[in-house]
Amino acid sequence: MYWQQDIETLSRDRLEKLQLERLKATLDLAYNSPFYKKTMDENGISSDSIHSLDDLKKIPFTTKNDLREHYPYGMAAVPIKQCVRLHSSSGTTGNPTVVLHSQKDLDEWANQVARCMYMVGIRDTDVFQNTSGYGMFTGGLGFQYGAEKLGALTVPAAAGNTKRQIKFIRDFETTCLHIIPSYATRLAEVMYEEGVDPRKNTKLKIICIGAEPHSEEQRKRIEQLLGVKAYNCFGMSEMNGPGVAFECTEQNGLHIWEDYVIVEIIDPVTLKPVKDGELGELVLTTINREAMPLLRYRTRDLTRILPGNCPCGRTHKRIARFQGRSDDMIILKGVNLFPIQIETILMQFKELGSNYLITLETVGNSDEMLIEVELSDLFTDDYSVLQGLTKEIIRQLRDELLLTPRLKLVARGSLPVQEGKAIRVKDLRKII
Ligand SMILES: [Zn+2]
Numbered sequence: 001m002y003w004q005q006d007i008e009t010l011s012r013d014r015l016e017k018l019q020l021e022r023l024k025a026t027l028d029l030a031y032n033s034p035f036y037k038k039t040m041d042e043n044g045i046s047s048d049s050i051h052s053l054d055d056l057k058k059i060p061f062t063t064k065n066d067l068r069e070h071y072p073y074g075m076a077a078v079p080i081k082q083c084v085r086l087h088s089s090s091g092t093t094g095n096p097t098v099v100l101h102s103q104k105d106l107d108e109w110a111n112q113v114a115r116c117m118y119m120v121g122i123r124d125t126d127v128f129q130n131t132s133g134y135g136m137f138t139g140g141l142g143f144q145y146g147a148e149k150l151g152a153l154t155v156p157a158a159a160g161n162t163k164r165q166i167k168f169i170r171d172f173e174t175t176c177l178h179i180i181p182s183y184a185t186r187l188a189e190v191m192y193e194e195g196v197d198p199r200k201n202t203k204l205k206i207i208c209i210g211a212e213p214h215s216e217e218q219r220k221r222i223e224q225l226l227g228v229k230a231y232n233c234f235g236m237s238e239m240n241g242p243g244v245a246f247e248c249t250e251q252n253g254l255h256i257w258e259d260y261v262i263v264e265i266i267d268p269v270t271l272k273p274v275k276d277g278e279l280g281e282l283v284l285t286t287i288n289r290e291a292m293p294l295l296r297y298r299t300r301d302l303t304r305i306l307p308g309n310c311p312c313g314r315t316h317k318r319i320a321r322f323q324g325r326s327d328d329m330i331i332l333k334g335v336n337l338f339p340i341q342i343e344t345i346l347m348q349f350k351e352l353g354s355n356y357l358i359t360l361e362t363v364g365n366s367d368e369m370l371i372e373v374e375l376s377d378l379f380t381d382d383y384s385v386l387q388g389l390t391k392e393i394i395r396q397l398r399d400e401l402l403l404t405p406r407l408k409l410v411a412r413g414s415l416p417v418q419e420g421k422a423i424r425v426k427d428l429r430k431i432i
Pocket residue numbers: 248249250255310311312313314
């Protein structure tokens with residue numbers, strides 16, 4: 001049940017000892033990059049100033065902005081000649097971020113992804129279809145190399161073209177998928193429309209869902225629709241991509257591989273560490289990457305450490321599913337909330353479909369929230385029943401959000417669908 005039993009079940013003492021060794025080596029390496037040379041010199045830090053993992057706090061944070069300002073090669077810790085791949089973010093605002101990889105980095109990354117996939121039961125006898133975009137998006141090549149390393153027959157189907165995806169799933173007898181959660185429900189809907197029952201007419205059994213925050217309720221829905229087990233995966237391009245953290249078969253938190261990264265959770269305002277179990281911003285330090293180490297990188301992702309040991313026997317810490325990025329937080333009428341809180345409520349109603357859209361708009365002098373959600377197929381068009389349902393959903397939303405949104409139940413298929421990441425929030429507010 002383990003890809004690398006020795007490392008996955010290493011005692012905490014030995015794991016932390018390994019982290020300290022690797023942290024010191026990483027600092028020596030990072031000093032070769034123009035950015036970290038300057039930071040370390042200014043703060044009087046070298047590997048000699050690190051005596052325990054607690055000394056990590058002496059090192060300043062690294063932010064996305066630092067990556068942008070040192071675009072493209074200012075973070076490189078090895079000569080560019082030694083790098084064999086570059087991934088870059090889309091950079092819709094300002095310079096994109098660049099991550100460089102040596103061959104060793106790519107081998108380690110593939111191992112990390114293979115470890116995750118093995119953990120959820122994927123084996124070399126499986127057919128793994130990857131519906132991620134390829135190219136610069138790390139979900140493509142990241143899963144491709146991981147699945148190949150594992151030995152699965154890997155189908156780089158890439159994103160979109162739902163009918164072709166279904167044909168591949170049937171013809172190639174695909175057993176495992178990597179897919180964005182909103183697209184998984186879309187894929188299931190199209191299957192049913194085409195008369196394909198995923199339980200009877202496909203061999204699907206395991207899917208890896210990630211790249212978009214989603215609620216437990218949405219996961220359950222995907223599992224039910226496709227007749228599979230769905231596992232939550234987390235990655236980010238600055239930390240290579242997929243493989244950073246992944247659920248085990250317990251489906252209770254994501255193991256984060258601490259032989260690859262050191263995990264901290266901080267209060268995003270005071271920047272002080274929060275207690276285990278408290279929500280905060282995830283900060284990661286790479287300790288097994290050579291071309292471009294990152295020290296105390298502020299991910300902007302909000303999560304918490306789950307206390308206690310996992311029954312699966314792995315000793316690496318578990319983090320909770322993501323609330324969203326601190327950038328996704330909606331501030332409406334002074335209330336802070338996340339789209340995933342709304343999704344959690346909506347998905348509890350079997351009368352509702354999986355597609356919804358939140359619009360923030362200015363009405364008169366005040367900001368309002370409109371939630372449009374599609375009805376499921378099963379449901380009635382009886383006006384009084386719909387009215388009762390609307391009332392009940394609003395009541396539950398109000399209890400969760402502490403404000404009252406407007407709610408519109410719409411017919412199935414009337415909201416826009418994306419084959420990539422779903423757009424869940426439209427902000428049309430005017431600044432008054
Ligand atoms: Zn576990």
